[in-house]
Amino acid sequence: MALEPVARRGDAAPTLGQGGAAGKIGRAERLDNAIAESDGPIAALKMSDADNTMERPFMTIDWAHFTPGTALAGGALIGLAAALLFHVNGRMLGASGLLAGLLSPVAAERSWRATALLGLVLAPFVARALFATPAPTIAAGPAALIAGGLLVGFGTRLANGCTSGHGVCGLARLSPRSLAAVLVFMAAGFATVFVVRHGV
Amino acid sequence: MQRVSPFLAGLVFGLGLCLSGMTDPAKVLAFLDLAGPWDPSLAFVMAGAIAVAFFGFRFSRRGTAPVAGEPSTIAAARAIDGRLIGGSILFGVGWGLVGFCPGPAVAGLGFLSGKAALFVLAMLAGMAASAFSGAVRLPGAVAPALEDG
Numbered sequence: 001m002a003l004e005p006v007a008r009r010g011d012a013a014p015t016l017g018q019g020g021a022a023g024k025i026g027r028a029e030r031l032d033n034a035i036a037e038s039d040g041p042i043a044a045l046k047m048s049d050a051d052n053t054m055e056r057p058f059m060t061i062d063w064a065h066f067t068p069g070t071a072l073a074g075g076a077l078i079g080l081a082a083a084l085l086f087h088v089n090g091r092m093l094g095a096s097g098l099l100a101g102l103l104s105p106v107a108a109e110r111s112w113r114a115t116a117l118l119g120l121v122l123a124p125f126v127a128r129a130l131f132a133t134p135a136p137t138i139a140a141g142p143a144a145l146i147a148g149g150l151l152v153g154f155g156t157r158l159a160n161g162c163t164s165g166h167g168v169c170g171l172a173r174l175s176p177r178s179l180a181a182v183l184v185f186m187a188a189g190f191a192t193v194f195v196v197r198h199g200v
Numbered sequence: 201m202q203r204v205s206p207f208l209a210g211l212v213f214g215l216g217l218c219l220s221g222m223t224d225p226a227k228v229l230a231f232l233d234l235a236g237p238w239d240p241s242l243a244f245v246m247a248g249a250i251a252v253a254f255f256g257f258r259f260s261r262r263g264t265a266p267v268a269g270e271p272s273t274i275a276a277a278r279a280i281d282g283r284l285i286g287g288s289i290l291f292g293v294g295w296g297l298v299g300f301c302p303g304p305a306v307a308g309l310g311f312l313s314g315k316a317a318l319f320v321l322a323m324l325a326g327m328a329a330s331a332f333s334g335a336v337r338l339p340g341a342v343a344p345a346l347e348d349g
Binding site: 059060061062065066067068070071072073074075076077078079080081082083084085086087088089091093094095096098099100102103112113115116117118119120121122123124125126127130131133134135136137138139140142144145146147148149150151152153154155156157158159160162163164166167168169171172173176177180181182184185186187188189190191192193194196197198 | 201202203205206207208209210211212213214215216217218219220221222223224225226227229230232233234235236237238239240241242244245246247248249250251252253254255256257259260279280283284285286287288289290291292293294295296297298299300301302303304305306307308309310311313315316318319320321322323324325326327328329330331
């Protein structure tokens with residue numbers, strides 16, 4: 001049970017995931033043995049115990065990985081960046097807009113976005129000098145990466161914004177349009193992960 | 201300042217993503233997986249960011265914002281249309297497949313991640329496709345962009 005979140009999140013080495021599965025098989029075998037050796041009522045008790053551990057309530061918070069403090073602090077930095085770019089340059093901070101701007105034929109549209117993206121790319125180097133910054137764990141294979149990238153690129157252009165543009169800047173401006181976008185892409189994200197991880 | 205500010209904004213944005221753990225697709229997927237052991241961190245990141253940006257934007261509007269630079273490109277109120285909804289659905293599906301949205305994916309380049317680089321290339325291809333298909337205009341391609349983000 002303790003190993004399960006790690007295995008589910010796919011952020012551990014495959015050996016850990018296998019370890020988790022092996023652990024579960026081991027426990028099941030032990031239970032079978034216990035049931036075989038024990039008398040009726042005890043066996044029934046063990047069975048119900050097993051049922052309880054197998055069935056998980058729909059929503060359980062993963063307290064081991066939940067990081068409210070750094071999440072709020074990091075979020076505040078993101079808000080600060082958005083406020084800075086708007087105050088000085090009158091622009092909305094949106095990562096999809098920055099990236100798409102690189103494809104613009106107008107040099108002035110490309111240049112400031114390129115400098116912003118440069119800052120974004122250099123951030124992990126600075127971050128690692130300042131605080132513990134684990135490398136990203138990307139479970140997706142090449143096919144999913146390509147499909148996901150195409151969908152994210154095409155979709156964010158169609159919707160004119162992503163998590164930062166609609167999710168942060170748009171909601172901070174109390175834009176109904178952005179609220180609609182956020183509700184829809186969140187719902188699509190929840191649904192996709194549910195299908196991929198839990199099947200239908 | 202006008203030239204340095206986009207760089208600083210990108211850097212601080214990236215630092216925020218790193219500090220909050222949002223550069224890690226596994227953590228993002230742990231938020232999107234409501235049926236698994238759920239990590240609500242992403243909601244706290246958004247709450248912190250929206251709160252600071254909300255007051256930051258109000259502060260800027262108080263004066264004759266923006267202090268410097270080109271005219272503001274804050275989006276005019278526009279309809280909630282099929283493109284917004286359809287685009288957001290496509291984006292959400294891609295986000296759920298990998299756990300990357302555009303900001304963390306670009307920051308992933310700074311982690312020297314080949315997978316992030318592949319995702320960013322595919323994202324650029326998707327953006328180019330949307331422009332060539334005539335579905336959307338790229339910022340500055342024809343008219344000044346009305347940008348949400």
